[in-house]
Amino acid sequence: MSGGGAAMESSLLCAKQLLLCCLFLFLWALAAVAEAKTVHEQWDISYQFTHSDCVRKLAVTINGGTPGPTIRAVQGDTVVVTVKNLLMTENVAIHWHGIRQLGTPWADGTEGVTQCPILPGDTFEYRFVVDRPGTYMYHAHYGMQRSAGLNGMIVVAAAPGSADAEPFAYDGGEHEVLLNDWWHKSTYEQAAGLAAVPIVWVGEPQSLLINGRGRYNCSAMASDAAAACNATHPECAPQVFAVVPGRTYRFRIASVTSLSALNFEIEGHEMTVVETDGHYVKPFVVKNLNVYSGETYSVLIKADQDPNRNYWLASNVVSRKPGTPTGTAVLSYYGGRSSPRAPPPTAPPAGPAWNDSAYRINQSLATVAHPEHAHPPPPRADRTILLLNSQNKIDGRIKWAINNVSFTLPHTPYLVALKHGLLGAFDQRPPPETYNHTGYDVYGVQANPNATTSDGLYRLAFGSVVDVVLQNANMLAPNNSETHPWHLHGHDFWTLGFGVGRFDPAVHPATYNLRDPVMKNTVAVHPFGWTALRFRADNPGVWAFHCHIEAHFFMGMGVAFEEGIERVGDLPEEIRRCVSTKGGGH
Numbered sequence: 001m002s003g004g005g006a007a008m009e010s011s012l013l014c015a016k017q018l019l020l021c022c023l024f025l026f027l028w029a030l031a032a033v034a035e036a037k038t039v040h041e042q043w044d045i046s047y048q049f050t051h052s053d054c055v056r057k058l059a060v061t062i063n064g065g066t067p068g069p070t071i072r073a074v075q076g077d078t079v080v081v082t083v084k085n086l087l088m089t090e091n092v093a094i095h096w097h098g099i100r101q102l103g104t105p106w107a108d109g110t111e112g113v114t115q116c117p118i119l120p121g122d123t124f125e126y127r128f129v130v131d132r133p134g135t136y137m138y139h140a141h142y143g144m145q146r147s148a149g150l151n152g153m154i155v156v157a158a159a160p161g162s163a164d165a166e167p168f169a170y171d172g173g174e175h176e177v178l179l180n181d182w183w184h185k186s187t188y189e190q191a192a193g194l195a196a197v198p199i200v201w202v203g204e205p206q207s208l209l210i211n212g213r214g215r216y217n218c219s220a221m222a223s224d225a226a227a228a229c230n231a232t233h234p235e236c237a238p239q240v241f242a243v244v245p246g247r248t249y250r251f252r253i254a255s256v257t258s259l260s261a262l263n264f265e266i267e268g269h270e271m272t273v274v275e276t277d278g279h280y281v282k283p284f285v286v287k288n289l290n291v292y293s294g295e296t297y298s299v300l301i302k303a304d305q306d307p308n309r310n311y312w313l314a315s316n317v318v319s320r321k322p323g324t325p326t327g328t329a330v331l332s333y334y335g336g337r338s339s340p341r342a343p344p345p346t347a348p349p350a351g352p353a354w355n356d357s358a359y360r361i362n363q364s365l366a367t368v369a370h371p372e373h374a375h376p377p378p379p380r381a382d383r384t385i386l387l388l389n390s391q392n393k394i395d396g397r398i399k400w401a402i403n404n405v406s407f408t409l410p411h412t413p414y415l416v417a418l419k420h421g422l423l424g425a426f427d428q429r430p431p432p433e434t435y436n437h438t439g440y441d442v443y444g445v446q447a448n449p450n451a452t453t454s455d456g457l458y459r460l461a462f463g464s465v466v467d468v469v470l471q472n473a474n475m476l477a478p479n480n481s482e483t484h485p486w487h488l489h490g491h492d493f494w495t496l497g498f499g500v501g502r503f504d505p506a507v508h509p510a511t512y513n514l515r516d517p518v519m520k521n522t523v524a525v526h527p528f529g530w531t532a533l534r535f536r537a538d539n540p541g542v543w544a545f546h547c548h549i550e551a552h553f554f555m556g557m558g559v560a561f562e563e564g565i566e567r568v569g570d571l572p573e574e575i576r577r578c579v580s581t582k583g584g585g586h
């Protein structure tokens with residue numbers, strides 16, 4: 001019997017172990033679930049009077065403020081933002097810039113592409129997973145609303161033990177720097193001017209903001225307007241960044257500018273660039289950093305200067321002849337003899353020469369992948385799309401065009417139209433794949449600037465590798481070419497190459513960096529230059545690809561890509577509110 005008892009005992013033990021094992025598995029699963037948490041945000045979008053640069057302005061705010069709150073999450077978390085549109089007479093849509101929206105293409109927040117706008121009084125829930133650590137941003141993607149103040153940052157930390165953990169260390173902590181440009185005129189006035197004949201250009205911004213704070217010179221205003229300028233308003237007191245002597249800090253930098261390319265500098269402190277657009281870069285040291293609208297960077301700085309004085313953080317306009325004073329904030333050392341708010345004893349740094357594009361191209365070329373975090377690109381592309389960026393005229397209006405086609409957004413979002421087979425919703429003819437790249441004079445004013453408009457889009461084979469070469473050119477005025485920061489939704493791309501002058505498809509692909517190109521979601525096309533990028537069309541949905549200068553996108557500088565639409569799941573009803581899907585959908 002003892003033998004049987006032993007058997008019973010051992011089977012009991014086994015059962016106990018199984019139970020323990022089950023319990024352990026259960027707890028482990030629970031912990032894993034608990035780890036990937038949900039981050040909830042409840043946002044009321046409304047117009048409020050603000051004093052971002054000391055001048056009173058009606059701004060689009062989130063819960064009463066601009067910029068909006070920083071969304072903080074951990075890799076793998078689900079972010080849920082409940083947006084209530086309290087603008088009364090204006091639609092809204094919010095884009096989560098740099099978040100690829102894998103499996104949730106309807107949450108990209110791009111009006112006309114992935115959703116109908118959120119109507120006044122309506123509530124809309126954005127729900128998406130932040131799958132990669134890094135520095136990102138959000139902003140309005142309806143009309144030119146971003147420049148009215150609806151913007152902010154997203155900071156995603158690496159999950160504990162993740163292979164995506166930072167390959168660098170900092171013992172001081174983190175600071176966030178959100179760069180912006182700011183106008184006193186309303187966005188409505190700007191948009192109406194851009195569409196007018198003759199055009200009323202938005203002009204240079206009145207101020208540059210750092211974390212929503214700028215400093216307009218009230219004394220320079222006409223006396224009747226000066227009443228709206230309050231130099232001592234707390235909303236325009238410069239941001240102070242405090243540091244402990246000897247420590248190393250990570251500064252996360254994002255630019256949501258509407259027009260300006262910026263150069264950013266922390267006086268007296270070299271910056272080591274370590275991240276861009278959520279990807280780690282091979283560290284390189286700079287005195288100042290060029291940041292284009294839609295880009296993010298992380299830099300490390302060591303607090304190793306004289307702690308008894310303060311230092312400027314400075315942003316300066318580059319690539320356009322500046323008409324705006326330097327944007328400033330203050331770096332102050334704990335324990336130093338200087339009061340934290342005291343202005344530094346020096347003049348703010350003026351930045352590099354605004355027209356030194358060689359300097360800026362150099363910095364673009366220096367930005368390559370971190371050796372331990374390089375994702376080599378596929379060796380070749382299945383399809384190459386050449387996009388000429390030119391300034392054109394349509395019915396006397398100044399427009400931007402891509403291969404002679406100025407982009408317009410359809411009323412019915414592409415995602416809805418394609419999913420429901422609404423073929424009449426947009427132009428079914430795809431835009432041109434190329435332009436006369438052998439003959440086009442990128443340095444000259446084109447003989448006939450007339451172009452057309454279209455809301456056609458490029459349809460990409462699912463999973464294919466696509467190269468896009470952006471060719472810059474001269475504008476309508478002679479000897480003039482600007483920087484265009486191009487942003488791709490739904491993907492990161494490899495930045496394969498930059499060049500000056502005319503791109504030659506027979507020559508330049510041989511010069512591509514296929515070894516360690518950095519992946520990004522936004523990249524600059526420099527004056528008279530070209531930029532080549534590659535991406536895999538593996539994210540089912542419809543994705544905008546456009547110049548991140550708000551006025552340029554408004555004037556037609558963009559395209560749209562569709563891929564794998566048949567793999568997109570059922571669309572939420574909330575994105576279809578501007579569409580009558582007769583007989584289909586609902």
Ligand SMILES: *[C@@H]1O[C@H](CO)[C@@H](O)[C@H](O)[C@H]1NC(C)=O
Pocket residue numbers: 217218219220
């Ligand atoms: C502000 O404007 C006034 C009047 O134009 C000028 O005298 C003064 O120098 C300006 N101040 C600054 C800091 O630029």
Ligand SMILES: *[C@@H]1O[C@H](CO)[C@@H](O)[C@H](O)[C@H]1NC(C)=O
Pocket residue numbers: 230231232233234
């Ligand atoms: C300027 O703002 C401060 C702080 O809000 C306030 O106390 C002061 O009255 C304002 N000045 C004017 C002229 O409005």
Ligand SMILES: *[C@@H]1O[C@H](CO)[C@@H](O)[C@H](O)[C@H]1NC(C)=O
Pocket residue numbers: 353355356357
């Ligand atoms: C920049 O402009 C200045 C004049 O404002 C000119 O002297 C200089 O040569 C220009 N530099 C470059 C790199 O074009």
Ligand SMILES: *[C@@H]1O[C@H](CO)[C@@H](O)[C@H](O)[C@H]1NC(C)=O
Pocket residue numbers: 358359362366
């Ligand atoms: C380009 O960068 C390298 C270092 O990365 C530097 O030595 C060189 O002077 C730079 N050239 C220009 C034109 O800025």
Ligand SMILES: *[C@@H]1O[C@H](CO)[C@@H](O)[C@H](O)[C@H]1NC(C)=O
Pocket residue numbers: 394395396447448449450
């Ligand atoms: C461009 O279009 C305008 C009408 O919008 C027309 O008057 C003009 O002749 C066209 N220019 C050329 C070169 O075709």
Ligand SMILES: *[C@@H]1O[C@H](CO)[C@@H](O)[C@H](O)[C@H]1NC(C)=O
Pocket residue numbers: 436438439440
């Ligand atoms: C391309 O441009 C060149 C120079 O203007 C011209 O000679 C050539 O005919 C053009 N080719 C096409 C296909 O239009």
Ligand SMILES: *[C@@H]1O[C@H](CO)[C@@H](O)[C@H](O)[C@H]1NC(C)=O
Pocket residue numbers: 388390403404435436440446448449450451
């Ligand atoms: C754009 O279209 C106009 C009118 O058809 C033409 O004259 C011009 O050469 C085209 N430009 C380009 C860059 O293809």
Ligand SMILES: *[C@@H]1O[C@H](CO)[C@@H](O)[C@H](O)[C@H]1NC(C)=O
Pocket residue numbers: 443478479
């Ligand atoms: C434009 O650039 C050309 C060289 O590309 C030069 O010959 C010409 O003088 C410049 N014109 C102006 C107005 O600067």
Ligand SMILES: [Cu+2]
Pocket residue numbers: 483484485547548549552553557
């Ligand atoms: Cu542009």
